Amino acid sequence: MVYMxxxxxxxxxxxxxxxxxxxxxxxxxxxxxxxxxLTPVLFPAFSAYAVENAEKWRVLHDxxxxxxxxxxxxxxxxxxxxAHPILEMWLNQEFAAQSTGVFQILAVGVxxxxxxxxxxxxxxxxxxxxxxxxxxxxxx
Numbered sequence: 001m002v003y004m005x006x007x008x009x010x011x012x013x014x015x016x017x018x019x020x021x022x023x024x025x026x027x028x029x030x031x032x033x034x035x036x037x038l039t040p041v042l043f044p045a046f047s048a049y050a051v052e053n054a055e056k057w058r059v060l061h062d063x064x065x066x067x068x069x070x071x072x073x074x075x076x077x078x079x080x081x082x083a084h085p086i087l088e089m090w091l092n093q094e095f096a097a098q099s100t101g102v103f104q105i106l107a108v109g110v111x112x113x114x115x116x117x118x119x120x121x122x123x124x125x126x127x128x129x130x131x132x133x134x135x136x137x138x139x140x
Contacts, residue, residue: 046125
């Protein structure tokens with residue numbers, strides 16, 4: 001399932017389109033390390049506050065999302081604004097022309113995905129993994 005997007009792009013478009021997609025994808029998804037580092041640290045606090053104090057749980061959640069946005073937002077905005085020059089300097093003009101839009105769209109998606117990791121971890125820590133499963137089923 002992890003590589004289904006690449007398979008679909010290659011079968012619907014061209015194999016060169018896969019390269020224009022995969023290169024920015026592999027770069028931008030490296031930002032997932034930031035929430036992947038933060039969420040496990042917050043998990044015990046979310047778990048304790050879910051039982052003891054719902055208000056502290058909510059405050060911790062809101063602050064975590066806010067600070068994660070403040071950390072990631074400037075990087076993502078810089079990538080969106082500078083996507084073409086970055087790709088042109090790193091690879092070449094033709095590649096940059098083909099991949100800039102993909103890079104920008106993926107950057108926005110990764111930002112939202114990173115911000116979603118905090119509520120996901122909070123829901124898991126609160127002992128309600130069923131909510132996550134129900135939301136995933138509703139999205140299908």
